[in-house]
Amino acid sequence: MTRPTRLTALVLVVLCALALPEVTGRPVVKDAAESLWIALNVAHHQVYSEDEQPPYGPTMVREPIPILVSAASIRLVDAALGPAAPEAYFSGDRARYLKLQNLLWLALLMASAAWAAHCFGLSRAWQLLAALAVELPFTLLVPPNARYAIGVDSLCTELPGAALLCCASTALTIGFTRRRLPMLGLASGLFGLLALTKAGFFYAYPPVLVCLAVLYFAVTARARWFRTRTVLAVLVLALPFAALSSAWMARNEARTGYFQLAERGGPIVLYRGLLDGMNGREYAGSFYAWAATGTVAHALRLITGFRDADLEAGGRLQHLAMGLGGAAGRRDQESEDTGRPEEALTWYRESRATYERYLRQERAAGARYAPGAADKLTQEDGFKLIQRRLFMHFALFAPLLLRGATVIFPLLILTLVYARAARRADLVVFILPALWIVLFYAMITHFVQRYGWLPRPASTIALVIIAAELWRHGWPRNRAPARSSMRAGAADAT
Numbered sequence: 001m002t003r004p005t006r007l008t009a010l011v012l013v014v015l016c017a018l019a020l021p022e023v024t025g026r027p028v029v030k031d032a033a034e035s036l037w038i039a040l041n042v043a044h045h046q047v048y049s050e051d052e053q054p055p056y057g058p059t060m061v062r063e064p065i066p067i068l069v070s071a072a073s074i075r076l077v078d079a080a081l082g083p084a085a086p087e088a089y090f091s092g093d094r095a096r097y098l099k100l101q102n103l104l105w106l107a108l109l110m111a112s113a114a115w116a117a118h119c120f121g122l123s124r125a126w127q128l129l130a131a132l133a134v135e136l137p138f139t140l141l142v143p144p145n146a147r148y149a150i151g152v153d154s155l156c157t158e159l160p161g162a163a164l165l166c167c168a169s170t171a172l173t174i175g176f177t178r179r180r181l182p183m184l185g186l187a188s189g190l191f192g193l194l195a196l197t198k199a200g201f202f203y204a205y206p207p208v209l210v211c212l213a214v215l216y217f218a219v220t221a222r223a224r225w226f227r228t229r230t231v232l233a234v235l236v237l238a239l240p241f242a243a244l245s246s247a248w249m250a251r252n253e254a255r256t257g258y259f260q261l262a263e264r265g266g267p268i269v270l271y272r273g274l275l276d277g278m279n280g281r282e283y284a285g286s287f288y289a290w291a292a293t294g295t296v297a298h299a300l301r302l303i304t305g306f307r308d309a310d311l312e313a314g315g316r317l318q319h320l321a322m323g324l325g326g327a328a329g330r331r332d333q334e335s336e337d338t339g340r341p342e343e344a345l346t347w348y349r350e351s352r353a354t355y356e357r358y359l360r361q362e363r364a365a366g367a368r369y370a371p372g373a374a375d376k377l378t379q380e381d382g383f384k385l386i387q388r389r390l391f392m393h394f395a396l397f398a399p400l401l402l403r404g405a406t407v408i409f410p411l412l413i414l415t416l417v418y419a420r421a422a423r424r425a426d427l428v429v430f431i432l433p434a435l436w437i438v439l440f441y442a443m444i445t446h447f448v449q450r451y452g453w454l455p456r457p458a459s460t461i462a463l464v465i466i467a468a469e470l471w472r473h474g475w476p477r478n479r480a481p482a483r484s485s486m487r488a489g490a491a492d493a494t
Contacts (some may be wrong), residue, residue: 029090032155039070060254065197102152112166130464134457158453161198177426199262204436256369266378271351273280273385284318290403404447411459416465433456
């Protein structure tokens with residue numbers, strides 16, 4: 001290891017150490033609590049189950065990588081402090097010790113950012129700037145009302161997913177532009193781990209491969225399209241990802257009867273389909289209701305005339321709310337808990353109440369794995385709604401991107417524009433995975449703000465790369481950057 005590399009590593013370690021105070025014993029709640037229960041069962045009972053009491057039935061409700069890492073952390077905590085009741089791991093000292101795993105994910109994220117900057121030819125200072133830029137959104141810049149779900153003080157999956165995405169995207173860029181099959185294999189394996197961390201990427205990866213094929217054919221002479229090395233590159237890009245994904249899917253089929261990565265997609269797809277049914281006034285109001293920041297919300301309040309009261313019971317945007325206050329909120333929650341979607345006041349609760357209704361029906365019918373059956377039926381209802389309202393479905397991309405990718409999506413588009421102008425195929429390859437996960441979220445989900453933290457670091461690294469390139473070419477001091485050719489090997493990329 002060279003002296004500059006050692007210095008960079010030391011700085012990254014110091015940055016991780018500075019994040020340590022951000023890790024607290026704050027209670028583990030909502031999605032993270034569900035994952036923690038499964039991890040506790042894996043660690044204490046050697047069964048992948050979300051049940052709190054025996055008999056422990058199988059589940060596929062959450063992706064395995066974060067749960068297995070948490071289970072290993074539980075075993076380490078137990079080895080140091082001795083076993084404890086399950087409740088002890090959800091808050092206090094043990095919860096804090098479990099969250100320390102996030103420092104490893106943070107280290108991987110920062111190292112991936114520095115690696116990406118290095119591979120794009122940036123100086124050591126720019127590499128450290130890239131590392132710092134991806135660290136802050138998960139530490140000091142986490143919104144106070146989102147700390148339970150985002151950052152080093154949460155056991156949700158955005159940080160692990162972001163770290164794997166950046167590392168995999170860097171390996172993919174090197175492998176594609178420099179014709180290195182081992183790097184392509186590493187990228188495929190990392191993307192497979194990412195799919196086992198954030199199941200949505202299972203559906204985003206195939207479009208990435210299609211775009212890579214189009215880019216390859218665009219920059220490669222036709223005589224070289226179907227060489228042996230090209231076929232090997234396709235196999236290397238596909239097989240590790242497919243092997244990792246299918247192995248877990250086979251496990252799920254053996255335990256539950258469903259060959260899929262995870263469940264939970266049903267209510268999300270149905271909610272997206274219900275949103276497609278909004279009228280013109282609700283569509284205009286969605287920009288205000290889903291504004292990601294207070295500044296944007298204030299501007300949209302002035303433009304649209306909507307107010308917070310419109311998102312309460314009886315308001316003009318009642319259907320768009322994800323939670324109501326007072327008696328109306330309790331009634332809405334009760335409709336979900338009892339499986340009565342016709343009584344729901346919001347589309348969010350209606351989608352979840354529909355799932356609960358199907359779950360009760362499948363359990364009564366003696367289904368082998370009732371949650372999977374209910375999830376599938378709910379998902380089918382959602383896709384039927386989407387198919388009937390395709391125009392509004394695509395029209396909702398605008399407010400949903402404003403909600404979950406206010407800055408990220410413009411940065412990704414800016415990167416594409418710059419890459420086209422500067423003929424930087426490597427930069428296009430780097431951001432393709434982040435771009436497709438953003439588009440997937442806008443297509444299938446309600447794209448809450450938390451989802452945007454997954455592609456945020458990749459878009460930030462791209463911005464740092466562009467800024468460094470502009471600075472290197474004298475802009476804004478002298479002139480715009482000259483059009484540069486692609487990196488060596490890109491034209492003959494595998």
